[in-house]
Amino acid sequence: MTSLxxxxxxxxxxxxxxASGERFASAFTPTAAFVILVACAIPILTLEARAQxxxxxxxQSVLQSLIKWFPLILFGPPREFGGFALNIAVxxxxxxxxxxxxxxxxxxxxxxxxxxxxxxxALTQFFRNAPWLVLLFFVMLLTPFQIRLFGFSIPxxxxxxxxxxxxxxxxxxxxxxxxxxxxSIPTAQWESAESLxxxxxxxxxxxxxxxCVRRMIPPWMNWYAILTMATxxxxxxxxxxxxxxxxxxxxxxxxxxxLMPMYSLLLALFFLYCYPIARWxxxxxxxxxVKI
Amino acid sequence: xxxxxxxxxxxxxxxxxxxxxxxxKVEVLKGVSLDVRKGEVVCIIGPxxxxxxxxxxxxxxxxxxxxxxxxxxxxxxxxxxxxKLELRKKVSMVFQQYNLFPHKTALENVMMAPILVLKRPxxxxxxxxxxxxxxxxxxxxxxxxPGELSGGQQQRVAIARSLAMTPDVMLFDEVTSALDPExxxxxxxxxxxxxxxxxxxxxxxxxxxxxxxxxxxxxxxxKGVIVEHGPxxxxxxxxxxxxxxxxxxxxx
Numbered sequence: 364m365t366s367l368x369x370x371x372x373x374x375x376x377x378x379x380x381x382a383s384g385e386r387f388a389s390a391f392t393p394t395a396a397f398v399i400l401v402a403c404a405i406p407i408l409t410l411e412a413r414a415q416x417x418x419x420x421x422x423q424s425v426l427q428s429l430i431k432w433f434p435l436i437l438f439g440p441p442r443e444f445g446g447f448a449l450n451i452a453v454x455x456x457x458x459x460x461x462x463x464x465x466x467x468x469x470x471x472x473x474x475x476x477x478x479x480x481x482x483x484x485a486l487t488q489f490f491r492n493a494p495w496l497v498l499l500f501f502v503m504l505l506t507p508f509q510i511r512l513f514g515f516s517i518p519x520x521x522x523x524x525x526x527x528x529x530x531x532x533x534x535x536x537x538x539x540x541x542x543x544x545x546x547s548i549p550t551a552q553w554e555s556a557e558s559l560x561x562x563x564x565x566x567x568x569x570x571x572x573x574x575c576v577r578r579m580i581p582p583w584m585n586w587y588a589i590l591t592m593a594t595x596x597x598x599x600x601x602x603x604x605x606x607x608x609x610x611x612x613x614x615x616x617x618x619x620x621x622l623m624p625m626y627s628l629l630l631a632l633f634f635l636y637c638y639p640i641a642r643w644x645x646x647x648x649x650x651x652x653v654k655i
Numbered sequence: 656x657x658x659x660x661x662x663x664x665x666x667x668x669x670x671x672x673x674x675x676x677x678x679x680k681v682e683v684l685k686g687v688s689l690d691v692r693k694g695e696v697v698c699i700i701g702p703x704x705x706x707x708x709x710x711x712x713x714x715x716x717x718x719x720x721x722x723x724x725x726x727x728x729x730x731x732x733x734x735x736x737x738x739k740l741e742l743r744k745k746v747s748m749v750f751q752q753y754n755l756f757p758h759k760t761a762l763e764n765v766m767m768a769p770i771l772v773l774k775r776p777x778x779x780x781x782x783x784x785x786x787x788x789x790x791x792x793x794x795x796x797x798x799x800x801p802g803e804l805s806g807g808q809q810q811r812v813a814i815a816r817s818l819a820m821t822p823d824v825m826l827f828d829e830v831t832s833a834l835d836p837e838x839x840x841x842x843x844x845x846x847x848x849x850x851x852x853x854x855x856x857x858x859x860x861x862x863x864x865x866x867x868x869x870x871x872x873x874x875x876x877x878k879g880v881i882v883e884h885g886p887x888x889x890x891x892x893x894x895x896x897x898x899x900x901x902x903x904x905x906x907x
Contacts, residue, residue, distance in 0.1 A: 551752055554717060555813075558715055558717060558747065559768040559816070559817075559820065560772045561768065569767065574756075
């Protein structure tokens with residue numbers, strides 16, 4: 364009995380520790396960000412020093428190699444769209460698609476028509492609880508490489524399909540954000556709107572949803588950051604993103620001393636992009652928490 | 656609600672007959688009947704949970720009834736074919752918690768329903784809304800958001816918002832219960848002015864002094880039934896039922 368209690372207590376402690384993760388994040392100051400960047404730079408610099416010691420004519424130092432490959436990893440091969448810029452583009456596209464369809468699905472979840480509500484609920488649950496990589500493969504393999512429309516063949520590029528694949532989990536989570544936000548508005552708001560003879564649609568658009576927007580923005584931004592960090596998944600399905608190009612560069616160089624510095628560079632890129640979003644989200648959360 | 660030929664203004668404007676309402680297994684209203692004439696102020700008093708608020712919500716068709724009938728200007732409120740929009744243009748409700756729309760200013764709160772529901776022109780509605788805000792003594796607060804107003808001020812905006820629908824009957828559901836004692840007065844004086852203007856009012860209230868002063872007729876409800884009713888002069892002095900007497904002795 365006591366061991367069971369201890370077990371329960373321990374798991375509770377773990378849950379509360381997980382819940383306080385957000386508090387840790389808020390303690391995550393720009394100073395901490397700097398420390399992490401330095402930590403990323405250390406392997407680069409130490410290996411750089413070692414490489415210089417060992418360098419012979421014809422071999423570039425680690426730093427020189429990084430500088431050489433950096434434009435490729437950032438923007439992709441010349442006259443082609445790729446690299447980190449493609450990761451960002453995919454994140455924008457997947458977010459836009461996922462948000463648009465997710466809002467519709469979320470409104471479906473609060474519909475007064477039971478079949479519609481159940482369908483929206485089932486879709487939401489399915490895509491929320493599916494592994495992103497599997498969804499990605501599913502979309503890549505399910506969709507043709509080109510479609511015929513009015514006699515024209517329109518190619519479906521990999522990055523487009525990848526964006527659709529990644530938009531599915533975003534859609535499902537957006538649906539939950541909408542449902543949660545609408546349910547968080549006191550029912551008294553619905554009641555007073557009804558007593559003023561607003562229709563259900565008018566109440567939703569004019570009264571409920573405007574109050575939801577500020578509640579939805581922080582979790583929505585949070586999902587955007589998560590999505591961006593998941594975009595290297597698309598390298599597995601053959602898209603020229605930053606991850607693919609880093610691997611290409613490494614296999615071209617065939618140098619083990621470049622492994623850590625190159626991946627550190629990639630991590631630093633994502634960190635520099637996502638960390639400000641996380642800070643901004645926290646700031647918005649705090650700002651809105653006071654007002655409502 | 657079409658103008659009912661059978662109804663004339665000398666008949667009760669609201670007529671409640673033997674209304675029953677249950678929430679699950681709990682029967683909240685067990686056969687309630689009351690009549691309200693045009694221009695009358697009716698106060699419903701009684702302990703918490705006696706079904707007073709439910710009765711108001713039934714009159715406004717915010718909740719359905721299980722049995723009985725509610726006529727407003729001769730029209731059955733719980734007729735499935737009833738146009739609820741027409742009903743709510745006639746019967747307006749003010750809530751205990753004000754329920755203003757927090758993302759809209761005081762003026763916008765008052766203007767929204769006439770523009771969106773009644774489809775009246777904006778300029779005309781705005782002029783009317785400004786008059787109503789003045790009437791509830793909130794001049795200068797037109798552009799304040801509900802969060803910037805006190806409870807009493809918010810409740811007066813809510814009253815103005817209801818008045819903007821130009822209703823024939825106003826329902827007040829414990830509108831001063833959530834307020835500080837000082838702000839209760841300002842809301843009550845607003846309601847008193849409405850009553851003096853001849854507005855038909857049904858109030859659920861705990862303000863006995865106000866009920867005695869403004870009410871034309873007092874109903875006492877307990878456990879879903881109307882125990883006793885009468886004009887304030889006799890009701891407060893010569894209550895016959897022991898339940899009424901006990902309630903009054905506790906509250907007065």
